Amino acid sequence: MQELWSIPGIYADIYFNKWYNWSIRSRLTPMVEVAKSLKRHENGLLRWFISKMTNGLLEGINSLIQAAKRKARGYRSINNLIYMIYATANKLDINVKPH
Template structure:
């Protein structure tokens, strides 16, 4: 029950205004570090290690989701291009997958 309550409070912090969210997040991290639940201590340590990036999100609202998506496309292209002999073929596969081209004949 305590872990669930901590999770809900952490989720609620992301709805706070950028002016007070870092202070509240720091309080949550301290709470998590004092907590005796090992998974919550891990989360608190992770947030502490990445504190600057997490706090920056409150002002920019940017994530690396787009980059992760492009990386996913690139990994899929590498799997599909297996056996090709050049890097140009992998790059071509990335363009085909990421370009969302319409090859339908009308």
Template sequence: DSKGVLHSQIKEFCCDMSPAFISGIEEKFPNATITFDKFHVMKMVNEALDQVRKQEQATQPELKNSRYAWLKNPENLTEKQGSKLAKLKDLDLATGRAYRMKLSLQKMWTKHPILSELYFDEWHSWAIRSRLEPMIKVAKTLKKHKDGILRWFVTKMTNGLLEGINSLVQATKRKARGYRTADNFIAMAYATVNKLDLIGIS
């Protein structure tokens, strides 16, 4: 039937590592291949890094109020955050080791596709040996999804556009504090996403 033909024509998906997404795609689109969103991969690593920081902060008060300095990319740090991070990196901190692992994995996306698997395996081995439980846990999760993560080097697919659209829709929803009908909300969502100029429209 036409539905079956449509399903057979869809060859690629990009999503996060939600088991529900994965099982749904594998069940309904058995011929499709999954690329795991690289921004979601880095989000998971950032969350593991932050868990290391929280655990270490109990014995290292210097880490107080440093969360965003560790989570931001170096080029996005404010002057104050950069100065604080530089001082913290001089200390022999577990958080600093987790931070270097995060930056190292981030560099993987700039490597040649031929080197990507070797690079990933080396990073995974480093994380597993780190003795940092949150980093070990996330490394094991990423290893299970290795093929889909490295699939990015073939498809270059991400969820960036969809995430941007979703944030605009959510902003539209919050801005009005409710709409009288679902149709009104849908119409305004379309207008916001398309950035229409509604001045003069009654």
């Protein structure tokens, strides 16, 4: 399966289906389970060859939200948590100048 990422995109679906069929026929329970799981996400896996996008950005934003949740402990309302998420995820640069 590792070779999938190094082959030309026009052959990706052929390679994936060949690998999938081999995995299912292998009768190795862990391989069959992985193959079935990847088959359910086949469209997303093959979409990478078109968009070259990963979920890294979303994982990074999720990490920021989790940090905001930790900072928001003890706040009295959900709105304060939401404000903290916006402030953390947006990386706001608030310059307060004295009058």
